[in-house]
Amino acid sequence: MKYRYLTWLLFLVISAGLSIAADSTVDKDGWQSLFDGKTLGKWKPSNFHGNGKIEVKDGKIMIGSGKPMSGIVWSNEPMARMNYEIQLEVMRTEGNDFFCGLTFPVGTNPCTLVVGGWGGSVTGLSSVDGFDASENETSTSATYTNDRWYRIRVKVTKARIEAWIDDKQIIDLDTTNRRLSVRWEVEESIPLGIATWCTGSAVRNIRVRKFEW
Numbered sequence: 001m002k003y004r005y006l007t008w009l010l011f012l013v014i015s016a017g018l019s020i021a022a023d024s025t026v027d028k029d030g031w032q033s034l035f036d037g038k039t040l041g042k043w044k045p046s047n048f049h050g051n052g053k054i055e056v057k058d059g060k061i062m063i064g065s066g067k068p069m070s071g072i073v074w075s076n077e078p079m080a081r082m083n084y085e086i087q088l089e090v091m092r093t094e095g096n097d098f099f100c101g102l103t104f105p106v107g108t109n110p111c112t113l114v115v116g117g118w119g120g121s122v123t124g125l126s127s128v129d130g131f132d133a134s135e136n137e138t139s140t141s142a143t144y145t146n147d148r149w150y151r152i153r154v155k156v157t158k159a160r161i162e163a164w165i166d167d168k169q170i171i172d173l174d175t176t177n178r179r180l181s182v183r184w185e186v187e188e189s190i191p192l193g194i195a196t197w198c199t200g201s202a203v204r205n206i207r208v209r210k211f212e213w
Helices: 002-023 184-189
Strands: 043-045 054-057 060-063 069-074 084-094 100-106 109-117 122-126 149-157 160-165 168-174 193-197 200-210
Touching: 060 069, 069 184, 084 100, 100 149, 100 184, 109 149, 109 160, 109 184, 122 160, 122 168, 184 193, 193 200
Parallel strands: none
Antiparallel strands: 043 069, 054 060, 060 200, 069 193, 084 149, 084 200, 100 109, 100 193, 109 122, 149 160, 160 168
16 A cells, blocks of 8 residues: 555656646747757758758757758657747858748648748748749848848748748738648758758757647
8 A cells, every 4th residue: 555655656746747847848928949959859950962960059059051951850740730930040150042941831731931042132931822932922132141140930820921030020921822832942841840051050949839729
C-alpha cells in the first residue's frame, strides 16, 4: 500500500513538472516559442542540394549561404495551419538576395513570404494564382541592409494573409477563391521553413500564436 502511494505521488510530481515545462514556452499573450536559442530542437537543415552550413550560435540559428539555396524546416506537424500568426527576427549576414523565404501553411496549401528576392529588394507572396512574388499584387520593393535585424510577422486567417516587417504592414491579401502555392525551388521548406538564396542569414525569436476563432 505504501509503495503504491509513493508511486502515485511520484507520478503526480512528474506530471506537474511536465505540465509546467510545457506551459513555460507560452507567454501571457499566447505566443509559443519554436526556438530555445540553444539547440535546433524540431528544426532541421532543409534538403536543398547545396544547402549551406546550419548551426546554433549565440542564441541564433545561422543559415550559411547555399548553392544556391539554404535553409531550415520544421520536422513536426506545424502548431497550426489556420487562424494563427508566426513571428521571427531575421538578419542578412552575407549575400544580396532573399534572406528570408518563410514558407507557412494556409490550411492544406503552402505559401512563401519572400523578403529581399530578385537581387535584394522584392518582397511578396509566392505564389498567388501561379504568379510569384515579383509578379502578383503583393509585390513591393524595399532596401534591406546586411547585419540589421528585421522583425517579420505573418497572420493567416480563413480569408486573409497579412504580413508586417517591423511595424509596417506590407501585405493584406484577400485569399477568397485564390490559389496559393510555392515555387518548386522551395518545396523542401514545406510545411514550415525558412530559406535563403545565395545568401546567409541569422534567425532568432521564432514564435507562433494560435487564435480560437
